[in-house]
Amino acid sequence: MTDVSRRRILQLSGGVAAGGALVVAAPKALVPEAAADTFVSTALGPGSPEPNVENAKHWWLPQRNVWTPIGWKGHLFRFNSIYNGALICDPSWVIAAKPNTQPYFGKNFQLTVVMPQRGGGFPSFPTSVHEVWDDDLGFRKQGWEEDRDAPVLWTEYRRQEGLIIRQTVFGHIPGGGDVETAVEPIYAWVRFEVVYVDPVKAPKDFTFQLWLSKAYMKPRGPYEQENGVPLTVVPDEAPIAGGLTMQRVWNPAGKAITVPITDKDDNVRLMVTTAEKGTIAMEENSGRDGVYDLRLGLPVKVGAHVDLQIPMLPQPLADVKAEIAPGRDAVLAECEAYWQQREATVATVRTPENYVNQVLRRGPQLAEIVAEKSPDTGLYSFLSGSYAYDVLWSTPTSMVSHMFLDRLGYHDVVEKHAEIYMVTQGTRKPPSSVFPEGSYPGYLSTPKTLQSIDWMSDHGAILEILSTHALVTDRREFIDRWVEPIVKACDYIVDACARTNHDGVKGIMPPGHSTDEGVETQGFIAQCFTYKGLRSAITLLEREQHPRAAEFAAFADGFKQTFVEAIHALADRSKKWTDEDGKEWPVFPPQFAGEGVWDDFTMLDTGALMSVWAGLMPASDPLMRSFVEFFRVGPNTKLFDPVHHSALYRAVLDHEQSSSEPCYSWNMFHNWELGDRDRYLEGMYGLLVGGLSQDTYISSEHRHAIYGNLFSHPIVVWSVLHSVIDDSISPQDLHLMRMCPNEWLSSEQKTEFLNVPTTYGQVDLAFELSQDGRTLDVRWKGRWHHPPRKVVLHGVPGSGVKWIKVNGRKYRAQERIVL
Secondary structure: OOOOOOOOOEEOOOOOOHHHOOEEOOOOOOOOOOOOOOOOOOOOOOOOOOOOHHHHOOOOOOOOOOEEEEOOOOOOOOEEEEOOOOEEEOOOOOOOOOOOOHHHOOOOEEEEEEOOOOOOOOOOOOOOOEEHHHOOOOOOOEEEOOOOOOOOEEEEEEEOOOEEEEEEEEEEOOOOOOOOOOOOOOEEEEEEEEEEEOOOOOOOEEEEEEEEEOOOEEEOOOOEOOEOOOEEEOHHHOOOOOOOEEOOOOOOOOOOOEEEEEOOOOOEEEEEEOOOOOEEEEEEOOOOOOOEEEEEEEEOOOOOEEEEEEEOOOEOHHHHHHHHOOOHHHHHHHHHHHHOOOOOOOOEEEOOOHHHHHHHHHHHHHHHHOEEEOOOOOOEEEOOOOOOOOOEOHHHHHHHHHHHHHHHOOHHHHHHHHHHHHHHOOOOOOOOOOOOOOOOOOOOOOOHHHEOOOOOOHHHHHHHHHHHHHHHHOOHHHHHHHHHHHHHHHHHHHHHHOOOOOOOOOOOOOOEEOOOOOOEEOEHHHHHHHHHHHHHHHHHHHHOOOOOHHHHHHHHHHHHHHHHHHHHHHHHHOEEEEOOOOOEEEEOOOEOOOOOOOHHHHHHHOOOOHHHHHOOOOOOOHHHHHHHHHHHHOOHHHHOOOOOOOOOOOOOEEOOEEOOOHHHOOHHHHHHHHOOHHHHHHHHHHHHHHOEOOOOOOEOOEOOEOOOEOOOHHHHHHHHHHOOEEOOOOOOEEEEOOOOOHHHOOOOOOEEEEEEEOOOEEEEEEEEEOOOOOEEEEEEEEEEOOOOOEEEEEOOOOOOOOEEEEOOEEEEOOOEEEO
């Protein structure tokens, strides 16, 4: 890897610049461009070409260990497709078990794809506990079928015998409508199809194998080096109690036949339809009792295929026959019709970067799959993940609503999944010893049935869901129904901050469980989410002219003043780091009081950097500037190894992305507020390709581990939308194209952001370059429920544009055009 000398360090103009603003040095060495087969972890320097998706892909190796959920909106169960094509059908494997899935615990199944070895035969079933990626490096090419609205996932097997087999999988419930019970039968439809045959050398037939077993690939891990909770092979978990049976097959004509494979109760565990002129055979694995080798042969010609239907839970033969009777094409058409349904408020985004378009297309689908309808209450809830985190951490998962789905216009979806908080408000005690047992009527919390580990920030996070939804949608029915629960939620915050029976800072949120560390601290995360939710609620109450709006606003002002005083006091007693000019700056712990366990990374992910996003500190404050720079160039960077890095190690900003959990890259809001376009775009593209799988666009909690979630999508979507339609940078104004990438200015393809919700109403924005690149044609329209004071259009630096036409009116290109 290129060793680049760069200087992105703090400088003060005469100590402290006018107004207390810290000045960041500008002249730095140009970072050389990466070769096609390299990755560059060093941050970009001034003068480097502006990033885009394709060059950002060279910043990191692709993520390993990916798993992607396959399923149906709101169903209690979901399949998980592993990067290597293995399909895990587990209705109840979670790190924290839930009551509603507990009856299904252990009723799992796994289908593992096994290709022939070069010297003949097939690999032996594993006998040791090891990480899945030890067998195959952790990579294989996957993707979604882009010509379909239904999420159909493909995995390719490029065989040196001279053919390519493509495996596809999609989920389906009988009838193809919305879930009713949420535990109705759900099926994975799997096809293995020959899609390419080498014209020079290829075999006549090809046989591959499937291991049929219980689920034996489990998320476990030592958090060592790069390995933070990777998928681990646990062979002893594999045997199927009672075994499997396949009826004897007599098929001398080689016709395509349908063969059920049943369990000890004669229920179908797998249905196989063979290829025309294909073969099928099954026997118990020679090395592991209770595991079965299913061998499938097919002619090597394009279009030859084998079909499988796998129910999540074993089903009676008659029911499975009814599911497959219409045929794959008809079932897939039913899926297409289901997934094509969208509410009228949903935004449309088209950019010249297809990767961006597909992330915004598939992300909302994945969010509704990683969710559930309670079979007991009928209420919906998002979950924090699939096949690991099938429970609810309300704080990070709240961002799926207020930074992601609501911002893309999925308002009905957000409302449906927020309803559960109406029912559970006031039913639980805050996770803190400061609060005695008793009733807290305004407290918003994770429902007990979905609880993982409660955080003190959950209340503010949920309040932010409700308040942001009301501000963006201006839906009268929702506001009228929720305004009093929101007022009660504000009362809870006032009460909590008035408590003095603790050793922390008085006047802000008291100590409690701030993260998963298992200790009580007065964490920044609780202060920031609480204040963010409170301020959004106050904005709503002010808009509604609620009689208590002024009271809560005065309280919030006092909260902020106390916080600012506390952070300056914390700065004085914090450890220091020294910049290249010899100036010392505080290294803030992630809490005002108490002792954390994981400060090495929580100081970035849940620490003081959040203060800017919350509105508690300006990004221009020297303490904020210095702390961001600590993670860019401070001592941690000397120890950072981008290839061998665990999420629990000392955190840095790697291409403006947290090296711990990308979803907590709060520095992005510093870049946004400061108008630091270079770093904003570096972070936006870094998160697009580094926080998500580049194949399936599913999020990871941290790189190479804990997939099946939507953690990174909120900051990705928020950043993409705010780069061109920004309703947040100033309280009454709307800004257009403030951080727009040059990559989206094209004379070949129009860029469109249509029906985009803002706190003022919906906005349509479209722009296209002239053929000579000198004129940018911009069309925009607003449909306001609360009109902005003014609309400001920004020029795009480095574009070379001389003229901007706005709705037909021509302007000289300049930094700002007030429309």
